[in-house]
Amino acid sequence: MAAICLGTFMLLVDVTIVLVALPSMSGSLDASLSQLQWVADGYALAVAAALLGAGMLADLHGRRRVYAAGLLVFALASVACALSPDMGWLIAARLVQGIGAAAMFATTLSLIGTLYSGRRLGMAFGIWAAVAASAAALGPVLGGLLTEALDWRWIFYVNVPVTALALWMTFRYVPRSTPAKDATRRLDVPGLLLFAVGAGGLVYALTGSHSHGWTAAATLVPLGAALLALVAFVGVQRRSVHPLLDLSLFRRPAFTAAMITIAVGEAAVYGILPYTSMWLQSVQHLSPVGAGLVVLPHALAAALVAIVSGRWMPKPSPRVGATLGLFLAGLGVSAEGFLGPGSGWPALVGGLALSGLGMGLVFQVAAALALGSVPYDRAGMAGGTYSTFEQLGYAFGVAVFGTLAVSTMGRSMEGKVTDPHQAAQTLSGGGADGLIAAAPAGRRGALEDTLHAVFATGHNTLALTAGALAMASAALVLFLTRHTGSEPPAADGWEQPADPELQATGG
Structure with missing residues (x-):
């Protein structure tokens, strides 16, 4: 379990660890807003694009083997990220890093599902969900510490020793799984x-x-x-006889509810986090560590709920768990949408903590449902699909909310600056100080007040839109699972895994 969670923690930390380092990267490598978006988005997109293939490879060639290969690729790509001489190199290395992370992510859930059963399976999902929730939210804290104490490049160097430990533990403690015996199956x-x-x-x-x-x-x-x-x-x-994604899985209401829950939760809560980080650093002038610590209540709340729900809900109800989790996440994000020009960072803490409660439940419920609603021989595909929707939700959230941020801020600055669209892009990328320094000395105070108000308006629009999306999706999940009952569908083959080698380990 520790070996699996180490890999999960690393790959999810690297989704958000870059957020507080974006201003430092921009200054070091002279990056544009689009390039900064790709540093955050390229990794998640590569993970999402490769996950389904990684899940099928895991079913065909063994989950431990694919997981270990992913760890190795992830470590090598992390070194390439740290050595990046320009933004093009960094973005390319992040894409390769995402491919390695996909091999890890697609196998973690299925490895857990084959090693545990019954109540122990629920507790194992709770531990995994706590790690996943903590990693996504602790990323900014760790990124801030490394960026401020050393340099932004160390957010990638630190992956190497942790990967080495995870790789050793994988070969030492994780048993080999038996690949699929169907010789006609090939990678799609x-x-x-x-x-x-x-x-x-x-x-x-x-x-x-x-x-x-x-x-x-x-x-x-x-x-x-x-x-x-x-x-x-x-x-x-x-x-296809052996598809990459078995579309018939979506006929299962619990599986569909799990995909909606994780994708919308990621998009709504973490899709706006890059712009929250920009506001904290460029408007509130917090250090990278300070900006990361503001998010800490979210991490603590998410981890606590994930552990408690895993302990008391070994078979979570999609109707209650997913609906409540999404609703709380949406309510928390909406609470972050009432910033004013003079607001300080404490205005975000309550909303971040509440969205953390929701996402802790979302991580636990969605993961358990995704694996619990499919037969054993589709474990790799189900795990890959779940993780694909998780990363796609984040990638699309960052992209969509970035476009919304620029358009909202651009409209707010019409008549106040010469080129409102260009100013909006600069402001969204954390360039408030540069815009103020370029203004005539007599106008800098008024411009600073204007930019603070504009950024607050843009952030409020993102938060309220994301919150409404999450709460509307909660209603959709409630409707889809109206006939599901209090328990997810029976998981064919999960109580008695067909792999005798895994049974011998206590699975």
Whole structure:
């Protein structure tokens, strides 16, 4: 369990550890807002694009083997990130790092599901969910400490010794799993490529839309290509004998509810976190450590709820758990949407803590449902699909809310600055001080007040939109699970895993 959780902690920390380091990266490598978005988004997108393929490889070649390979790729890519001479190198290395993380992420849930059963399985999911919730929220704290004490590059160097320990523990303690015996099963390469093009094209179009505009060819071409690729992906999966994603899984209400819960929760809560970090550092002038500590109540609340729900809810109800988790997450994010020009960082703490309570429950319930609603031989696919939706939710959240932030701030600055659109991009990327320094000396005080008000308005729009999305999705999950009852569907093969080697370990 420790070996699996080490890998989970690392790969999820690296989703958010970069957030408080973005201003330092911008100054060090002269980055634009779009490039900073790709540092955060490229990793999550690569994880999402590779997860389904990694899940199938795990079913075909053994989960421990794929998990260990992912650890190795992750460590090497982390070194490449730390040595980056420019933003292009850093973004490329983050994409490779995401591929390694995908191999780890796609196998963690299925490894847990094959090693534990009954009440112990619920407790194991609770531990895993606590680690997942803590990692996502502690990332900014750790990133702030490393950036302030050493340099932003150390947020990547620190992965190497932890990976080495996780790799040793994996070979020492995690038993080998028996690969699928069906010799006709092969990796669905066309499906993998189509899904990567579709997801990547959508995020690329959304990320660049605030620079090019929605009607520009640079936005419409990748958007159209992405939609065509996704349509083709669905067609290929429906005809394939051994699909990358078994679309019939979505006929199970509990499985569909789990996917909606984790994707919307990630998008709403963590999709706006980069812009919250920018506000804390560029408007509140907190240090990277200070900005990370503001998020600490979220981490503590999420971890506490995940552990408690795992202890008392070994078979969580999708109707109660997912609905309540999403509703609390949405309520907490909405509470962050009432900043004023003179607001300080304490205005965020209550909302962050409340959204942490919701996300702790979301992590626990969604993971258990995703694995508990499928048969044993689809464990890798279910784990990969769950993790894919989790990372896609984050990637799309960052991209969509980035576009919304620029458009909202641009409208707020019309008539107040010469180029409101360019100023909005600079402000969203943490460049408030640069805008103020470039103004005439006599206008700097008034401009600073204006920018603080504009950023608060933009952040409020993001938070209220994200909160409404989460609460509306909670209602949708409640509707979808109206006939589910208090327990998830029986999980074929989970009580008695078919793998005798895993049974011998106490699974």
